[in-house]
Amino acid sequence: MSTWNGIRKKLETEYLAQSLRGHIQYYATSYSKSPDHEGRAAIRYDGNEIIKGCYWNNWMKADLFPKDEKYEKRMKVENAYMDDTALKLGVFDQRCFYNAFAEFDNQNIETSLKSEDLIVRIFAVLDRRVGKRRLALMKETIAEESDTFQEFYAIRAKAEGLL
Incomplete structure (x- = not known):
């Protein structure tokens, strides 16, 4: 796997839309004094963290997870893909x-x-x-998407002059 600096460089220069360069920043760190070097991650838009997560939120906010056995297992044990609930609760980290x-x-x-x-x-x-x-085509179905995805879609569409 690449280093975080390499990943961030690719995300912010090779992949990021020209209209968002200088506005979107990706952030991830691990804390060397933390057990297992746990850390946090965020996506910033003009300096404001739109989503942010930290390993320690997994423990502090565990009681806020949907009371669904499969969901809890997926988030706590499997560390599976992120969904809107996980992003809103900030229960994700740099990994x-x-x-x-x-x-x-x-x-x-x-x-x-x-x-x-x-x-x-x-x-x-x-x-x-x-x-x-x-x-523009995505605009037709954006209402069906999660709130977090809609927020990032709006950021991109505004930057492109579509909103």
Whole structure:
């Protein structure tokens, strides 16, 4: 796996839409004094963290998870893909970004836009390979998407002059 600096550089220069460069920043860190070097991750828009997560939120906010046995197992044990609930609660960390990037970097943009992992879909909607026509087509079904994805779609559409 690449270093975080390499991943961030790819996300912010190679993949990020020209209209968002300088506005979107990806952030991930691990704390060297923390057990197992746990850390946090965030996506910032003009300096404001739109989504942010930290390993320690997994423990502090566990009682806020939906009371669904499969969901709890998926989030706590399997550390599976991120959904809107996980992103709103901030129960993800830098490893989720690394995993999402690995998926995103190794597939085409169409597959990334349909991924079950919301972080992968966010990377995709901010990607330069998604043009104005594609964004305009997405507007028809954006109401069916999660609130978090809609927020990133709105950021991108506004930057492209579509909103």
